[in-house]
Amino acid sequence: MEGMEQWKVQVENWSSQLRELLHQFLQHVHQIPPAQLYAAIAVLSLTTLFLLSIRLFRRKKSNTIVLTGQGGSGKTVLFYQLRDGSSHLGTVTSMEPNEGTFILHSEASKKGKIRPVHVIDVPGHSRLMPKLDEVLPLAAGLVFVVDALDFLRNCRAASEYLYDILTNASVVKKKIPVLILCNKTDKVSAHTKEFIRKQLEKELDKLRASRSAISAADIANDFTLGIPGEAFAFTQCQNRVTVAEASGLTGEIAQVEEFIREHVKP
Known part of the structure; x- marks a missing residue:
């Protein structure tokens, strides 16, 4: 039982740390000007599409x-x-x-x-x-x-x-x-x-x-x-x-x- 209690405490600590990291991330995102945020999303989307197109092209028999x-x-x-x-x-x-x-x-x-x-x-x-x-x-x-x-x-x-x-x-x-x-x-x-x-x-x-x-x-x-x-x-x-x-x-x-x-x- 003692081992189970220690495991629960460790899981709660991990959850607390994860919530804190998520909170910090959201705060950081909110501080980014909308124009920069939209530009970053656009670049990420275009890069993803480009990589996918290359993979599809390579797969063409x-x-x-x-x-x-x-x-x-x-x-x-x-x-x-x-x-x-x-x-x-x-x-x-x-x-x-x-x-x-x-x-x-x-x-x-x-x-x-x-x-x-x-x-x-x-x-x-x-x-x-x-x-x-x-x-x-x-x-x-x-x-x-x-x-x-x-x-x-x-x-x-x-x-x-x-x-x-x-x-x-x-x-x-x-x-x-x-x-x-x-x-x-x-x-x-x-x-x-x-x-x-x-x-x-x-x-x-x-x-x-x-x-x-x-x-x-x-x-x-x-x-x-x-x-x-x-x-x-x-x-x-x-x-x-x-x-x-x-x-x-x-x-x-x-x-x-x-x-x-x-x-x-x-």
């Missing part, structure tokens, strides 16, 4: 999808399939980015308001890497296109390219989702997406080991991959990495469109 990968993997054909449903037969390997904002061709006949997608097709040529670094911070999602038909011959080079993407600061910090798209799967001799996933994970694991042995001064990447001491798997990435199949020439791109609409809402 990007509608940019970046296509990239090695030359000859079929990125340009995929770009045109998404845009107008054509394969543009005769298209050669691009040396300049293709870029456009459009309604996905498969959604062209849908009624109601549909959000356009801004697609940037960045060729895999090494001299265009600065362009990729420039557009990655804008991306709502990234599609890394792999030639499933000629995969084994290009596996090492594709893995090195993918390693640079998955350790890029923008991709890691913003957790940009990556879709590894195995293109040309309409061909009988094309490798399956599961085979390609496993091979890429093995190569990335080797790259992680070799690059970690290089001195820090020589490493251009911002982050390292995976969990130390464990074999690398895409599930260890801080951003979501998935694997899908497609055929740009035959228009079988439903999985790409699903990925786009998952990250660029209609």
Whole structure:
């Protein structure tokens, strides 16, 4: 009982102090000239609105999808399939980015308001890497296109390219989702997406080991991959990495469109 009485006395003291502080505050407010008080309220209100507008602006989701990968993997054909449903037969390997904002061709006949997608097709040529670094911070999602038909011959080079993407600061910090798209799967001799996933994970694991042995001064990447001491798997990435199949020439791109609409809402 004695402890309870002490607690009541302490609560009463706190209440008394709080009332005294509130009384002093109100007295101080009453001493402020009305013009100054109104000006202070106006400044506070404008500052609050400004900060809220910045937060709302930042929350606005990007509608940019970046296509990239090695030359000859079929990125340009995929770009045109998404845009107008054509394969543009005769298209050669691009040396300049293709870029456009459009309604996905498969959604062209849908009624109601549909959000356009801004697609940037960045060729895999090494001299265009600065362009990729420039557009990655804008991306709502990234599609890394792999030639499933000629995969084994290009596996090492594709893995090195993918390693640079998955350790890029923008991709890691913003957790940009990556879709590894195995293109040309309409061909009988094309490798399956599961085979390609496993091979890429093995190569990335080797790259992680070799690059970690290089001195820090020589490493251009911002982050390292995976969990130390464990074999690398895409599930260890801080951003979501998935694997899908497609055929740009035959228009079988439903999985790409699903990925786009998952990250660029209609």
